[in-house]
Amino acid sequence: MLHADPVLLRREAEPTQSFYGPAPGSGLRFSLVPMGACIPFARNAEIYAEDEPPEYLYMVAKGAVRSYKLLSDGRRQIEAFYLPGDLFGIEAGDKHRFSAEAISGSTVWVVKRSVVDRVAQRDSAVARELWMLAAQHLARAQDHLLLLARHKAHERIAAFLLEMAKRSGDAEGEVELPMARQDIADYLGLTIETVSRTFTEMVHAATFSLRSTRRVLLRDRAALARLNA
Amino acid sequence: MLHADPVLLRREAEPTQSFYGPAPGSGLRFSLVPMGACIPFARNAEIYAEDEPPEYLYMVAKGAVRSYKLLSDGRRQIEAFYLPGDLFGIEAGDKHRFSAEAISGSTVWVVKRSVVDRVAQRDSAVARELWMLAAQHLARAQDHLLLLARHKAHERIAAFLLEMAKRSGDAEGEVELPMARQDIADYLGLTIETVSRTFTEMVHAATFSLRSTRRVLLRDRAALARLNA
DNA sequence: CGATTCATTGACTAGAATCAAATACCGTGG
DNA sequence: CCACGGTATTTGATTCTAGTCAATGAATCG
Numbered sequence: 089m090l091h092a093d094p095v096l097l098r099r100e101a102e103p104t105q106s107f108y109g110p111a112p113g114s115g116l117r118f119s120l121v122p123m124g125a126c127i128p129f130a131r132n133a134e135i136y137a138e139d140e141p142p143e144y145l146y147m148v149a150k151g152a153v154r155s156y157k158l159l160s161d162g163r164r165q166i167e168a169f170y171l172p173g174d175l176f177g178i179e180a181g182d183k184h185r186f187s188a189e190a191i192s193g194s195t196v197w198v199v200k201r202s203v204v205d206r207v208a209q210r211d212s213a214v215a216r217e218l219w220m221l222a223a224q225h226l227a228r229a230q231d232h233l234l235l236l237a238r239h240k241a242h243e244r245i246a247a248f249l250l251e252m253a254k255r256s257g258d259a260e261g262e263v264e265l266p267m268a269r270q271d272i273a274d275y276l277g278l279t280i281e282t283v284s285r286t287f288t289e290m291v292h293a294a295t296f297s298l299r300s301t302r303r304v305l306l307r308d309r310a311a312l313a314r315l316n317a
Numbered sequence: 318m319l320h321a322d323p324v325l326l327r328r329e330a331e332p333t334q335s336f337y338g339p340a341p342g343s344g345l346r347f348s349l350v351p352m353g354a355c356i357p358f359a360r361n362a363e364i365y366a367e368d369e370p371p372e373y374l375y376m377v378a379k380g381a382v383r384s385y386k387l388l389s390d391g392r393r394q395i396e397a398f399y400l401p402g403d404l405f406g407i408e409a410g411d412k413h414r415f416s417a418e419a420i421s422g423s424t425v426w427v428v429k430r431s432v433v434d435r436v437a438q439r440d441s442a443v444a445r446e447l448w449m450l451a452a453q454h455l456a457r458a459q460d461h462l463l464l465l466a467r468h469k470a471h472e473r474i475a476a477f478l479l480e481m482a483k484r485s486g487d488a489e490g491e492v493e494l495p496m497a498r499q500d501i502a503d504y505l506g507l508t509i510e511t512v513s514r515t516f517t518e519m520v521h522a523a524t525f526s527l528r529s530t531r532r533v534l535l536r537d538r539a540a541l542a543r544l545n546a
Numbered sequence: 547c548g549a550t551t552c553a554t555t556g557a558c559t560a561g562a563a564t565c566a567a568a569t570a571c572c573g574t575g576g
Numbered sequence: 577c578c579a580c581g582g583t584a585t586t587t588g589a590t591t592c593t594a595g596t597c598a599a600t601g602a603a604t605c606g
Binding site for chain 1: 456
């Protein structure tokens with residue numbers, strides 16, 4: 089049963105930590121009042137596909153999601169990764185511009201778009217939050233753009249690791265990467281071989297170390313920051 | 318003297334042509350009721366700078382504008398070009414994320430952000446337009462992203478020319494480029510030499526011809542579209 | 547018309563892609 | 577616990593695209 093006038097989106101106070109795990113520093117920090125369903129997706133399961141009508145607004149509760157596009161020749165570009173607390177899938181147009189898949193087993197909160205629209209129409213604060221959400225996605229896309237246009241492989245990897253560290257609320261420089269090397273490559277506009285080689289070189293340079301394939305320990309943040317500039 | 322409740326933004330009907338020259342197919346087709354000032358900017362004049370507080374919303378009336386960022390090592394990335402009819406400069410945050418300059422002598426409509434905010438608060442249709450605007454900028458940034466991540470020089474040039482043709486409402490495949498080769502290079506993540514060479518090669522391949530340095534005549538749209546895929 | 551900026555062309559280099567193979571990791575079943 | 581098959585990752589050799597450095601040619605503006 090829905091409230092008569094539900095609060096749909098609420099920007100979180102910076103230091104707050106909600107029970108389903110927000111993404112600190114992600115720039116997409118909202119709480120979604122659990123008025124929608126919370127749905128599990130298996131590893132690699134499709135959440136929505138490109139060109140489908142956008143029926144829902146999503147928020148990652150647990151796991152990780154990739155948003156991507158396939159080019160006609162098979163190349164894949166990952167546009168964004170979504171981590172717990174991140175909102176995604178809301179569109180201004182009438183189709184999804186990207187596909188979305190769960191990277192690992194994930195659970196996702198889902199709210200009907202029609203509900204969002206209705207609330208936004210009545211409540212200018214919610215309308216403003218929608219605008220801010222789009223603006224934050226835009227800011228991320230612009231940063232990503234810059235990375236792809238003007239940065240070398242080492243700089244892309246450095247920026248990626250710093251971003252992941254920030255977004256996953258890294259304790260002591262330990263970052264757990266939820267995605268495979270191929271995903272990182274497709275996000276950074278590189279090949280998997282270049283990602284792998286660059287990792288190896290940076291480990292040799294003691295910039296970071298690999299506690300396992302997916303667990304990174306940042307050792308020289310100054311060096312990473314320098315590459316990130 | 319302002320209206321008590323001015324209509325600030327009005328989406329244009331598709332085939333309409335407003336007197337100050339909109340950008341057909343640009344995805345940013347709005348009319349700005351002339352309640353702000355119309356200001357002239359000389360070639361290369363700064364409209365706003367990165368990190369400045371965003372005080373205004375702008376619309377190109379005549380000319381062209383580039384939005385860009387300078388990296389610490391002097392590299393420049395142009396994030397977007399704005400043509401007549403395009404809205405730009407509105408930010409969700411408290412600083413401009415890019416700088417903006419007039420490419421050629423231009424005139425720009427300017428409305429105070431505080432006015433926009435006030436109107437959006439009262440009028441949910443205007444709030445929605447602001448959201449749509451951000452979403453359209455996002456869509457452009459995403460397309461641009463894809464181009465930079467996954468496309469070769471020829472493909473980038475092809476996409477750029479098709480985009481410019483579409484946005485400038487090309488009559489018979491004639492496109493007037495308002496920007497210099499260096500701007501194109503900095504937009505496409507290439508060097509000026511690569512842009513120049515690629516132009517030359519595509520002219521030899523009869524994909525297009527140059528009526529002058531800045532005037533392009535598209536000859537083989539199929540070839541361009543193929544590269545654009 | 548001359549000065550300056552902009553664009554093109556050429557020779558060479560660097561960085562990442564490609565092609566190919568070896569190694570590590572992981573879940574499953576014996 | 578270990579062997580096995582499949583997947584993911586790393587490493588190596590080579591190629592190719594675009595960048596860099598350098599010089600020439602064209603366009604534009606007082």
